[in-house]
Amino acid sequence: MASTRKDPVLVVLQLSGANDYLNTVVPFTNPLYWENRPNLGLPENQLIKFTDDLAFHPTMGPVKDLWDQGQMAIIHGIGYENSSRSHFRSMDIWHTCEPDKVGTEGWLGRVIRDLDPTGENVLKGVNFGQGLPRAMALRGVPVTSVSDLASYGVLTDIPAIGGGDEREQMLELFSRVYSPAIGTGMTMDYLGQTGRDALKGADIIKAAPEQYSSTIEYADNPIAKSLKSVAQVHLANLGTQVFYTQYGSFDTHFNQLPAHAKLWTDVSGAVNDFFADLREHDASDNVVMLVFTEFGRRVHDNGTGCDHGRGGVAFALGDAVNPGMYGEYPSLKAEDLFEGDMVPSYDFRGFYSTFAERWLGLDAKPIVGGEYEQMDFL
Amino acid sequence: MPSQEDIALMAHLMRRAGFGASRAELEERCARGYEATVEELLNPGDDSGIDEDELYRYFPQFESSLAPVAAQTEWVYRMVNTTWPLKEKMALFWHQLFATGNSKVDNPPELLAQIGMFREEGLTNFPNLLVKLAQNPAMIYWLDNNGNHYGSINENWGRELLELFSMGVDHYSEEDIKEASRAFTGWTLGTKPPRQPVGRFYWSFEFKPEDHDYGEKEFLGHTGNFDGADIIDIIVKQEDTARFLARHLYNFFVADEPQVPAWSITPPNDPEAIDTLVKAYMDSDADIKSILRALLNSDFFKNARFQHVKSPAELVVSTVRMAGNYNQPRTGFPLLAFECGWQGQELMNPPSVESWHTGSEWIDGGALVRRVNFAAKLLSDTSLPGVKAIVAGLKVRGTLSPAEFVRACLDLVGPVEVDDGTFQELFTHAQEGGDVSWDTEDAATESEKRTGVMLALIAATREFQFA
């Protein structure tokens, strides 16, 4: 399928482990915030205030820059009814859009299928990380999963096989032993095709870092590395329209203050560098980023951390985003909480639908399994 | 010395009924004979090969962690080091059949306890196993039987028991599902302290008489005041159940079948084989050992070499068993567990109750690259004990021509059977280095290196993906 760099591109960043809403977008004028966070309340003089009563976590300066540049939408109170407090279950629900049963198809798998119905481009969807997130899993939809762009490929990182010519020779041999042979059966044919495709895909994607140059110096942490890889593949113009990556663990039951600060230092810096990198290459206007987590955390802290809750915050970032705040910050009043948790008011499937329909131009209904309220951030 | 054919057949048996065996073990088993080996696999001694106290001494996290990786790692450790290969393989079989996932259960220790139950009960008889399954806490939670109440049934367990765990679609009515569900009301979970903040506690099965429907039920043409065990008794006497289980066993042990959803419209690859297994089931009152004995001693099994794509767990475990570098407590086991997941089989977290799709569906581009790289890296490392043994096995054969070298490597790493095209490529590669000699120290060093490369190439072939 012909692709141009100007096809819309969606980058999904998953904050794994449940990011603490209250300490990410802090309602610092609300006395209930301070009452519920005797140990985790962030020092008010360090908060990065962006409205009269809301502030970012002190480490989110680079995110605030994006806000100031009008490239950020904040979606308050996102979640789903009867929110699960299990990471695994809740993440599964976010990935499959199936809150009532165990689903097998990922919503982005359906997105990729609809973007490339014939499955021609194995790089239409690219995940950076080990294994494939369920969000991208859909039978028959090829998706590429790259744990490390630098060492991606067949027969890499094998000391017995030297580099250069020796490895090239091996790959040629590999390609030949995977070529079609008559009468060996369907499974062997399928394996042959898959092996040769994998070799081809690796060749293509490995070229991306070689073509790349940038003045942006990403920090040395996994999320910066992943987003740099996203930038490299995007700039190589390989037709990728869905990127996926994740960072964590945001599961800050204990010792949250330093842990959460480190996480947001890394994420804020990486996200800002990523967009700066794209802008430097004049390649940012067709990219939006979706940032989500599986649920928010308990309103009241537990001494040094806080526990699993409901109702979180999500972000949309990018040139094309209509900046501002959407939805409502859930009430912190005791009588409005459910077992100590904020109650979400906006269904995440509406959030997804907005991206699918208004950004990627797809029919959102079959992708998220129904019709949900979209918002005007796109 | 056993014949080449005996070795090849024994290797086949050990790949399928276990997780592969070294050449030394194959030769030893050949000396005892094929049928004796089948009996030994079905009735292993008391020693599992795992000292439970040592296990938890060196891996205290297996008892303490709440994270999935600890449970997965413990199971991988057992698969790699078991001397009960068939028991452990049956645990994997039942896990793939009675697929229960952490994505919902969110309780890895409890899932591991379910695997332990499969290990203990997996070679008994099918009705016993189904009762244990119905009372297994992870299963109760997974299929919502804790929400199946007198007067307000939840059909999830009742439906999957019939559809996915015993009879298969089309062999019962919706009414049967409802009646079965009534019979399992009151089969629920006991209370327990929450796992946080002092660590794990196990669920327990609890029967609540006050929540059980004692009324009369009509199920598959039988009428009575049935409870869950009665329902299972009726189910296991159905030939449809025998046929369904037979096809699962065939797909897992013999040769890849179409995927389960296609079974109602696609006949088995080998209907006679299925009939043989059905007969063994009916004749033995669903005794699992009897069915497996019939299967493993059959010609259709013996003739099915390399007709089964290795699952990720099979590939990972059999490769490290071959390499011999994980045969005692050490660091690195969690990576083996992760590797299964990265190749598409996250243990104790199947995609749904319909389990993983198997056969060629294990393979996609990413999974294939991982499989190839994982196996090639290990088998090319001539410092590992199992690879050293292969090198030693080559050495005793003296100087080898390139063709002999390729054949010997294929033999000692399996035996692996490859098609002519593949052999030709390996041979062409070997030819560039000429004869393989061990006469001088330099020659031996070079030959050892060439062996590592050759084993990497074999691990990278299509044929290596099959068991």
Add this chain to the structure above:
Amino acid sequence: MLTTVAAGRVFDYSHCIGMYSTSGIGFLVPMDFGLGSNKTVYVLNRGVDEITLRISKCTLDHEFITDIGRFGMGDGQFVWPIAIALDADENIYVSDENTHKITVMDEDGEFIAKWGEAGSGEGQMRGPAGIAVDGDGHVVVADSQNHRVQKFTRDGQYLSGWGSEGSAPGQLNKPWGLCVDKEGSIYVADWKNDRVQKFSADGQFLLEFKETPGGVGGLHRPTGVAVDSDGDVYVADWGNHEVKIYEPDGKFIAALVGDAETPSPWVQDYIDANPDVAKARRRTNMEVEWRFNRPIAVHLDAEDRLYVAEAVRHRIQVYTKERDYAEAAINL
């Protein structure tokens, strides 16, 4: 029972310290601990992965001080740390079963030295486990996979050693924890022989602690041992989830089963912050939480208070030994 009365002694449950936690306050798979001055305690946490391994330095009053050490092969890093001991200056000694080394750090966790060489020769070690500092400041190590005990100077010079694989008196099988009494005698948890052996300071076999007449006092895979000022011997009976107490001559006195009925303050904070957890605790029998689960290390302080660490419960239970206990009226 919160109070155990046996053979003229009374052991009274006092309180507990700890909770499950991956960093900061709380512990994760505690293997051993050392009692320092000013109510300081150093808890050696194996953790459940490379991130959660650490030594928690905190106080017996539940004040978290700092985390020390982390996973790795470098200085001040550990792979499979298993035991910890303090010397008179409160320097920390940690044995590592995987690297076969002893690491020495100061009380703030600053790395001082690392010694030990893998092997079975004199002064070499394979799987060093239990570790203790004797009255001379010498370091006694259970050289577990060599089935022996070795004594070193604090900087690792070999002094002496004894034991060989076997089950006869004086022989050992994968010994784990050990301690030194005020006479300098050494008690070794002879793990795979299901007993504790007492040796003189120069390694002469003196006595063993195991099942006594009446079929009581049997041990299964004991991991830790401590001796109080009266000479009573406390054994972490890891495999039976109990702490066994013996008289100095080896007679079995009593078994403690764990009594943590009142949660630690850290645990209580957690419960208070989680209404669903509080609810779940109210609707079930909590006894299983009070009981020992893998008691793995025992130590005593100067007042003969007994501290028991549990690997699976991530806490330390504290018992006092009452000397002025007034018997209650029997007919209540």
